[in-house]
Amino acid sequence: MPVKAGQPLDPAATRARILAAAADVFYRRGIHAVGIAEVAEAAGASKLSIYKNFGSKAGLVEAVLRDRTQRVRGWHDERNVEAAPAGRERVLAVFDLVASWYAEAGFRGCAMINAATEDRGFDGPPSQLAREHLGFYRDLFQRLLEEAGVADGRTVARQLVVVLEGATVVSAVDRDPGLGAQARTIAGVLVDAALPVDGGDR
Amino acid sequence: MPVKAGQPLDPAATRARILAAAADVFYRRGIHAVGIAEVAEAAGASKLSIYKNFGSKAGLVEAVLRDRTQRVRGWHDERNVEAAPAGRERVLAVFDLVASWYAEAGFRGCAMINAATEDRGFDGPPSQLAREHLGFYRDLFQRLLEEAGVADGRTVARQLVVVLEGATVVSAVDRDPGLGAQARTIAGVLVDAALPVDGGDR
DNA sequence: ACGAGATAATACCAGTCGTTACTATCGCAG
DNA sequence: CTGCGATAGTAACGACTGGTATTATCTCGT
Structure with missing residues (x-):
């Protein structure tokens, strides 16, 4: 037919x-x-x-990844703003969002990172898109951190990207949705350490 | 012939x-x-x-991964002890070790995690070995943390595994060896936050 | 010296891959 | 109503895959 x-x-x-x-x-x-x-x-x-x-198959893969990264970006951009007032809590709200993602049935880690891992060619579209995807998170964190009053937002943003990707890969391998809450805790410690001293420790 | x-x-x-x-x-x-x-x-x-x-090819893959994880474990077990006296610095010495790994030519991330990512079957040997590999790091961190006087070593150890794997995957994707030093900084903040208060913050 | 086992090279098998070609049928604009 | 473009289904292509079989030649223990 x-x-x-x-x-x-x-x-x-x-x-x-x-x-x-x-x-x-x-x-x-x-x-x-x-x-x-x-x-x-x-x-x-x-x-x-x-x-x-x-x-071609490569073209299809690239289109899929391009669509995926755009969806993830839009998801964060719209969901984060309504999550909490600007400041420390809005930074951590990013990890609440990914925690709900880890808990989804069929969660398998980050599609862009997975594709880059499969495609060991470092200049192919999958790897470039994965790099850009990390760049999106870095910029997002930097913006939220500076809104929260963190002086060196760029440095802390890079740290939060490491925490986010680490939690994602460990959650995917260990099949443990609890990594979301754990990543939020880690991020809280890092943000507090970078915040101007006024609230005291612990 | x-x-x-x-x-x-x-x-x-x-x-x-x-x-x-x-x-x-x-x-x-x-x-x-x-x-x-x-x-x-x-x-x-x-x-x-x-x-x-x-x-079979699967048997070869499993043998390769089994050999690799054992080598990595031995590498850490012998190199870490001589790196620093027991305590905070010996915990962070783990990240000095992986930093030198990131800087190696041809670094491509963690072989076990990569294999588990390629092999989406969650019960196959690659995934199980990847889980065990993460478990080794968790146990190593826990031991070093408790030696350093951290009360809840298990919790902080899980945090350090997230940082370690995050730095590994980001370093592999971004081709940035600087992630090792960054991970060490993050780990230092997390360890200090978990240490009994005596040295003050920052 | 001899036999047994290890090995490299080669050919082969059935299956799958990405990709292209072909055909027949459908919706839709004129 | 006519014709064009989009489509599903099928078949085929060459290349490659994991895996097996065969053969000839080497080393080594006895």
Whole structure:
């Protein structure tokens, strides 16, 4: 059957369906482990549609990662602002957000980091997108930290990126959602250590 | 040519040669991306020898990871003791050690974590070995922390594992050896926060 | 000196990979 | 209603995969 009977003919929807299915199956089972045929089946599409829309498997992977990093950025940008008033708590709210992510069924770590790990080529799109993804977190933390009154926001932001990525990878390997709360605790200690002294320790 | 002329006939050496070559090529280019033929060529061995010694590619991978985690453990166990007198500095000496690791040419992150990431099956040997690897670090940190006088060594040890793995993955993605020193700074803050108050803050 | 075991090289197998080609059918704009 | 573009399904391609078989040659214990 050439096209699905009764289905509206909508190229944009087909592309979106492929993108969503590929993101899911790549994330769950790994990029190398999944063939184009499996993506096509999961998307309810044909291989022709995949190659018409994305050119190659590498193109599909890049599109998936680009879409994913944008979604994550938007998620943080909109959810964080409403989480808490600017200041220390809004910095830590980032870790509340990722804690809820760790607790999701099917959590498998950061898709960009995973892809970069599979793709050992250091100049390929997956690695570059992973670097940019870390850069987003660094900039986000720096902005929130400076709003919170931390003097050297850039340095502490880099520290929080390390904590965030560490918690993500350990949570993925250990299958322990408690890493989210743990990362929040660590971040609190680091932020307090960088805050001008007024509240005392502990 | 059946066997290399002039070469001594030493099955154990052949096995070790395969193991070393496989470790190198798997670490550099990824497990999925490397075929048995490439391992054989890198080892100067035949596929027959690989299958005779390790049974299958999965068996070879498991042997490589098992050897690697043991080497890392031994490296830490012997190098850390001589690094500093027991106490806070010996805890932080772990991060000096990994900092020198990050600076090595060809550093590509933690082989166990990488393998677990490639092998999305959560009950396979790579994932289990990665979990055990994290467990080694947790136990090592806990022991050093308790020697340093930290009351709840287990909790802080978990925090340091997060910092260590975060620095490792960020260093691998960003290709920035400076993450080692950064991780040491973070660890210092966390240890000081958990130490009984006597030295004051900062 | 001889036999047994280890080994490298080669060929081979069935399966899968990414990718392209082809065909038949559908929705939709004119 | 006609024709074009989008699509699903199928088949095929060459390259490569993990794994096995065969063979010839080497080392080494006896």
